[in-house]
Amino acid sequence: MQDSGGPTVGTQTSDADAGRRGAAPCRGSRRKVLRPLVTLVARALARMVAMLWLIASVTFLAIRALPGNPVDVWMQEMQGTGLTGDQARDQAARLLKIDVDESLVSQYVGYMRNLLRGDLGDSIILSPGTPVMEMLGVRLAWTLFSVSPALIVGFLIGLYLGSRAAYRRGTWLDRLITNGSALTDSMPPVLIGILLVFYVGVVWELVPIQSLRGAYSSGVQPGFTLDFALSALAHVIMPSMVYVLASVGGWTLMMRGSALGVLKDDYVAQARARGLSERTIRVSFVQRNARLPLVTGFAISMGFVVSGSVLVEEIFVYPGVGQLLADALALRDYTVMQGVVLATTVTVLIATAIADTLYGWLDPRTRTEYE
Known part of the structure; x- marks a missing residue:
């Protein structure tokens, strides 16, 4: 009885070991396939985020480097109304909701904060107040x-x-x-x-x-x-x-x-x-x-x-x-x-x-x- 049972146990153990040895390469092969894909997707997302940040920053600076600004444009349209230069400037800043004394850094921080929330802001001249x-x-x-x-x-x-x-x-x-x-x-x-x-x-x-x-x-x-x-x-x-x-x-x-x-x-x-x-x-x-x-x-x-x-x-x-x-x-x-x-x-x-x-x-x- 012992002799007949010994091979059976040994066979079960051998089959189990073989199963474990066979399962390991499968898991390893799956890892080899998934790892490059995950890396590819992660790099693509990282490049996209970096490009969005770079373009957003360059756009912010380039637009503000243009000659003139919304307040100046609005003041030119208000010429001949009898207002002084300071009065016209204050009224334009109030109507356009622009803080003329705000630093460029503060504008950039606020702009990026709103951008992260998906808020592109409101139009200030074309259609004031419209998102x-x-x-x-x-x-x-x-x-x-x-x-x-x-x-x-x-x-x-x-x-x-x-x-x-x-x-x-x-x-x-x-x-x-x-x-x-x-x-x-x-x-x-x-x-x-x-x-x-x-x-x-x-x-x-x-x-x-x-x-x-x-x-x-x-x-x-x-x-x-x-x-x-x-x-x-x-x-x-x-x-x-x-x-x-x-x-x-x-x-x-x-x-x-x-x-x-x-x-x-x-x-x-x-x-x-x-x-x-x-x-x-x-x-x-x-x-x-x-x-x-x-x-x-x-x-x-x-x-x-x-x-x-x-x-x-x-x-x-x-x-x-x-x-x-x-x-x-x-x-x-x-x-x-x-x-x-x-x-x-x-x-x-x-x-x-x-x-x-x-x-x-x-x-x-x-x-x-x-x-």
């Missing part, structure tokens, strides 16, 4: 409505034209696409907007430019109605055309260069040797791999939606974030300027993080280190 966050929310909706679809359309057109030019390299089609893309890419958006207004609206009279100023017609009430939707679409066509024309050239040239590089790779030659059709090679091999670098650039470009529309919105009197920033700069509205710049910074940082994630998802080779 900047509320103003940004309204204007940002119009900017996204005009810019985002246009950037997507320009990106998709650029991918198609760039791949076609690469496949027809050296032909008249390649020269036409390349030269046209180089022309539009070299023109700033504000110049494209001016040319559209001049030719489309003035010379050819295809579009009534004067009646398309703003986000919708003056006689239309905002709401979920067909009239409002049609009016908003009519008013957004011209600004959107500017964004499409300004972006499509760059994407076309980048896609052409990337596709030409992919066409020289060995796996494309191997695909041809296997007898695959040119359409399959173009779609499944060339376009799929050539667009990877462009996807990250597109995600980052979406982050500049907030700031890239300043002059274009001024041309078409479109009530977006760009026009809000231009008005704030003209009137020295510190809080609104700071809010717009910080909103731009946040969108760029978020877009950069999304670009890294998209690239890892589209290209599995970048994920092998963490799998």
